[in-house]
Amino acid sequence: MTYIFQQSLNALQLGSIYALIALGYTMVYGILTMINFAHGDLFMVGAFFCFLLAVYFHLSFVPVLLLSMLGVACLGVIIERLAYKPLRNAPRVSAIITALGVGLFLENFTLALSPYPKHIPPLLENTTWTFGTLSISSLQIIIIVLSLVLMLILDFIVQRTKAGMAMRAISWDKTIVPLMGVSVDKIISLTFAIGTGLGGAAGVMYGLAYPVIDPYMGIMVGWKAFICAVIGGIGNVRGAMIGGFILGAVEIMVGAFFPSTYRDFVAFTLLLILLIVRPYGILGKPQPQKV
Amino acid sequence: MKKSSILIILLVILSLGICGCSKDDSSQIKIGVIAELTGDVPAVGASCKNAAEMAVQEVNDSGGIQLGDKKYKIKLIIEDNAGKADQSASSAQKLITQQKVTAIVGPNVSRYTLPAAEIAESAKVVLITPWSTAPKATLDSKTGASKKYVFRACFIDPFQGGVLAKFALDNLKLKKAAVLYDVASEYNKGIAEIFKEVYEKNGGKIVAFETYTTNDKDFSSQLTKIKQAAPDVIFLPNYYSEVPLQIQQAKRLGITVPFIGSDSWGSEELVKLCGKDCNDYYFSTHYAADASTDATKKFIASYKTKYGTTPDDVAALTYDSFGLLWQALKTAGKNDRQAVRDALAKIPQYEGVTGNMQFKEGSGDPVKSAVILKIKDGKFTWFANAKP
Numbered sequence: 001m002t003y004i005f006q007q008s009l010n011a012l013q014l015g016s017i018y019a020l021i022a023l024g025y026t027m028v029y030g031i032l033t034m035i036n037f038a039h040g041d042l043f044m045v046g047a048f049f050c051f052l053l054a055v056y057f058h059l060s061f062v063p064v065l066l067l068s069m070l071g072v073a074c075l076g077v078i079i080e081r082l083a084y085k086p087l088r089n090a091p092r093v094s095a096i097i098t099a100l101g102v103g104l105f106l107e108n109f110t111l112a113l114s115p116y117p118k119h120i121p122p123l124l125e126n127t128t129w130t131f132g133t134l135s136i137s138s139l140q141i142i143i144i145v146l147s148l149v150l151m152l153i154l155d156f157i158v159q160r161t162k163a164g165m166a167m168r169a170i171s172w173d174k175t176i177v178p179l180m181g182v183s184v185d186k187i188i189s190l191t192f193a194i195g196t197g198l199g200g201a202a203g204v205m206y207g208l209a210y211p212v213i214d215p216y217m218g219i220m221v222g223w224k225a226f227i228c229a230v231i232g233g234i235g236n237v238r239g240a241m242i243g244g245f246i247l248g249a250v251e252i253m254v255g256a257f258f259p260s261t262y263r264d265f266v267a268f269t270l271l272l273i274l275l276i277v278r279p280y281g282i283l284g285k286p287q288p289q290k291v
Numbered sequence: 292m293k294k295s296s297i298l299i300i301l302l303v304i305l306s307l308g309i310c311g312c313s314k315d316d317s318s319q320i321k322i323g324v325i326a327e328l329t330g331d332v333p334a335v336g337a338s339c340k341n342a343a344e345m346a347v348q349e350v351n352d353s354g355g356i357q358l359g360d361k362k363y364k365i366k367l368i369i370e371d372n373a374g375k376a377d378q379s380a381s382s383a384q385k386l387i388t389q390q391k392v393t394a395i396v397g398p399n400v401s402r403y404t405l406p407a408a409e410i411a412e413s414a415k416v417v418l419i420t421p422w423s424t425a426p427k428a429t430l431d432s433k434t435g436a437s438k439k440y441v442f443r444a445c446f447i448d449p450f451q452g453g454v455l456a457k458f459a460l461d462n463l464k465l466k467k468a469a470v471l472y473d474v475a476s477e478y479n480k481g482i483a484e485i486f487k488e489v490y491e492k493n494g495g496k497i498v499a500f501e502t503y504t505t506n507d508k509d510f511s512s513q514l515t516k517i518k519q520a521a522p523d524v525i526f527l528p529n530y531y532s533e534v535p536l537q538i539q540q541a542k543r544l545g546i547t548v549p550f551i552g553s554d555s556w557g558s559e560e561l562v563k564l565c566g567k568d569c570n571d572y573y574f575s576t577h578y579a580a581d582a583s584t585d586a587t588k589k590f591i592a593s594y595k596t597k598y599g600t601t602p603d604d605v606a607a608l609t610y611d612s613f614g615l616l617w618q619a620l621k622t623a624g625k626n627d628r629q630a631v632r633d634a635l636a637k638i639p640q641y642e643g644v645t646g647n648m649q650f651k652e653g654s655g656d657p658v659k660s661a662v663i664l665k666i667k668d669g670k671f672t673w674f675a676n677a678k679p
Contacts, residue, residue: 003519006544010511115333117532119564128543133518135545210508212536212564214331220506255512261474261502263512 002134007256008249013140013209015248016147019241020202021225022232023154024195026240029229030171031191032088034095038079038102040222042196045106046072046203047213051118061123068204069197076196077189085185103218110215117214120207143205150201151241154194158237167191171235231271233284242282247271319366320356320626322347322616323386325397325407330374331505332530334560335399335605339421340369341598342606343396346613356617358624368392372403380406387414393620394419394631396612399605400530401425401478408441415440417632419615421608424448424554425477429655440632442655444611444643445577446679448478451553452485452528454661454677455575459524459551460495462663462675463573467496469522471513471537473529474502482528482553498522514541528553535565542568549573554661557604562669569666577604578645579662579673590644604645611643 021043028036049068053059059067083102087095128137158164166187169177178184206221207213224247232243250270255263280286324343327336347367355362368390370382379398386392387410395411398404399422408428411418419442420428426448429441459465468490472483487497498520501513514537517525525541527534527550538550552574561569580591580601590610594602602610616631618638623630640649641657648657658679665674 003515006515007512010509010515013511014509111329115329116560117331117333117564119535119566126543128545130545133545135543137543139543206508210536211539212508212532214532216331216506217508221508251509252512256516259502260513260516264504 002132003256006134007252009136009140009144011249011252012144012245013248014252015245016144017202017206017209017244018221018225018228018248019244020147020150020198020205021221022228022240022244023151023237024199025226025229026232026234026237027167027191027195030235030237031167031188032084032095033235034084034092035099035226035234036084036195037096037099037222037226038106039196039199040218040225041103041106042072042076042079042218043199043203043206043222043225044110044213044215044218045075046200047120047207047217048110048118048203048215049200050123050204050207051120051213054121054123064123065201065204069200072200072203073193073197076192076199080189080192085188103222107215107218115215117212120211120213122211123208139208143209146205147202150198154198155237157194163187163190227268227271231274231281233281236281236283239281239283246282318361318363320363320620321366321368321390321392322613323383323390323392323395324367324369325372325379325382325386325395325403326369327374327398327400327403328369328371330372331532332374332400332558334531334558334603335422336371338558338603338605339397339399339609342594342602342609343367343369343613345594345597346610350617356620358620358626363626372398372407374400374403376403376406379403380410383407383410383418387411387416392416393626393628394616396421396609396616399423399609401428401481402476404428405477408438412438412440415632416628417442417616417619417635419444419612419635421445421612422554422605423478424451425481426656427477427481437654439636442615442635444608444615444645444648444657445554446659446661447656448482449485450679451575451661452482453489454663455482455526455551455553456486456489456495457493458573458575458663458675458677459526460490460493463524463549463551465523465549466494467498467521467523468526469499469501469517469520469524470497470526470528471499471501471503471510471517472527473505473507473533475504476530478555479528479530483526486526486528508536510537510540511544514544514546517541518544518546522548524548525550526552528555530555531558531561532564534561535569538565538568538572554604557664557671559600559603562666567669570668571666573663573665573674575661575663575677576671577659577661578607579664580671582662582673586642587644607643607645611641611645611648614643615641 024039046068049071050064053064083098126139128135166182228243228247229240232239250267254266326339347365351364355364372379372382394417396419398407401423404420404423417440421444424445424447429438431438470483473479499517550572554576556574557576619631619635622634646659648659661677663675664671
């Protein structure tokens with residue numbers, strides 16, 4: 001019993017990080033119908049910001065988190081302006097290729113600075129509480145709670161504020177909304193800032209949980225988060241959160257009850273089956289092609 | 292129109308750059324190095340590059356190598372394989388066909404050595420890998436016989452896995468072991484399987500045999516399972532960039548048993564990434580910097596003055612690979628790929644900075660001893676020797 005509980009905690013920790021990253025994919029897709037494949041690498045940049053701020057500026061956890069989020073958000077907005085905006089009316093494929101290019105640029109730029117894996121110093125005092133055979137670390141709790149708080153804030157922004165309403169409106173119809181006096185450019189920038197900022201936060205938390213970071217760390221995590229966004233229903237914010245927790249749970253639980261060699265194989269077969277049953281994802285709605 | 296003309300000019304300039312560098316010089320011997328300068332284990336590549344440059348500089352400073360009645364300077368050409376198997380293969384191809392090197396040293400990591408070794412073998416060019424311990428590196432992929440052109444300066448995994456299994460049983464007296472290894476990596480997989488075999492044959496019990504794939508960062512699922520199995524010792528035959536994460540996550544899950552590892556731990560980066568968490572654990576490796584002979588001390592001292600750090604096992608083995616190569620060149624007496632190979636295959640034994648190596652006829656694998664190091668306050672210290 002404690003074994004299952006322990007594995008559930010592991011799953012929650014992994015899932016909350018996947019969910020935070022998946023949000024970035026889903027928000028950008030919702031508003032631009034474009035998949036920002038550079039998002040995984042922006043997450044990596046978040047972890048490197050965390051490393052720089054912690055090692056060279058000796059900041060504590062809260063400023064590191066906020067500054068990293070801000071830094072990655074700015075980077076996200078700049079990338080959108082420079083790389084994606086000129087292609088807004090180009091075929092979607094061109095935009096996706098550009099995104100892949102931006103991702104490669106970020107990886108290799110970080111690589112050129114230094115190829116060595118970096119160690120993030122412990123920013124938070126970690127205590128491990130033991131109850132019988134169950135071990136709960138404070139770090140685990142902080143990651144789970146903080147991710148949930150960030151997701152609740154995002155949900156509030158999207159559902160309850162004017163900016164959120166504008167975001168939802170743009171994802172509904174991009175041509176009519178400007179006629180209502182909404183500045184599309186500003187809202188798109190805001191979406192990018194929030195989405196990549198959350199990716200940055202995920203980078204910081206990932207760096208705390210798995211403190212060895214390298215320039216390629218964003219690739220696999222990015223792909224997995226993208227999968228989370230798709231199974232949740234891409235474009236749907238709540239779906240991305242659910243997708244993140246599902247993938248985290250599937251990965252950990254398959255590893256827990258099957259030989260770990262089969263983990264990815266079983267995990268992704270399950271997800272494939274899920275997509276066959278619900279092709280638009282869990283919360284996604286079928287969208288008729290507008291002619 | 293304008294754009295295309297600019298493109299053409301650019302292409303012309305680029306192609307000039309490519310052609311400009313392949314000038315041949317007959318008083319030089321070209322040696323290629325393939326190293327993991329970027330990618331997942333850059334510390335390995337850096338050590339290899341440093342030691343290679345040092346070995347070549349020593350020879351060139353003494354005037355070069357005397358072959359027949361002529362002295363040859365050595366020209367080193369270093370290629371980065373970026374920690375990728377395909378790039379390893381293309382680096383080998385480039386060194387052999389474009390740069391026309393006499394011999395190649397490297398790559399070091401087994402999963403990158405295998406493709407490069409295949410290419411060297413089919414092109415009939417000597418390749419000496421300093422650090423690749425996977426048996427397959429020197430074996431023909433089709434027949435299973437020894438490759439003719441591939442050699443190494445290190446011991447092989449069946450030996451190392453056995454040494455570690457016996458060390459855990461006899462020295463540490465721990466009878467229940469768990470293993471966590473990267474199933475996608477040649478080296479990790481090979482050594483884990485041999486460890487299991489020898490450990491069980493000698494009366495130990497493997498209580499958990501868990502895997503992950505390269506680039507995984509979260510091991511909580513496997514480690515929770517290992518904790519459930521209650522081992523006395525955990526064996527992590529994984530690279531220095533992953534081991535710290537595994538040990539730290541294990542500690543966070545409340546695992547307190549000791550860890551042991553293999554030669555892939557032996558980089559100072561391990562201690563940097565791990566901090567205090569790796570103290571008091573053991574790993575097997577090729578040489579101990581603190582307990583060594585005169586020749587080794589001299590090597591360590593000059594490496595230290597040149598680069599400011601103690602040479603790790605990759606550096607020492609790369610230096611020995613070059614030592615082997617110099618000896619082969621001198622015996623061959625001419626700058627010829629085939630002659631160098633024949634001379635190299637005839638070297639019966641070599642006294643290197645990592646100890647005595649003995650070669651059996653027809654095999655590229657040396658017979659040499661291993662050492663067990665203990666990590667004490669962030670320093671690698673000699674603990675025991677293990678004879679072949």
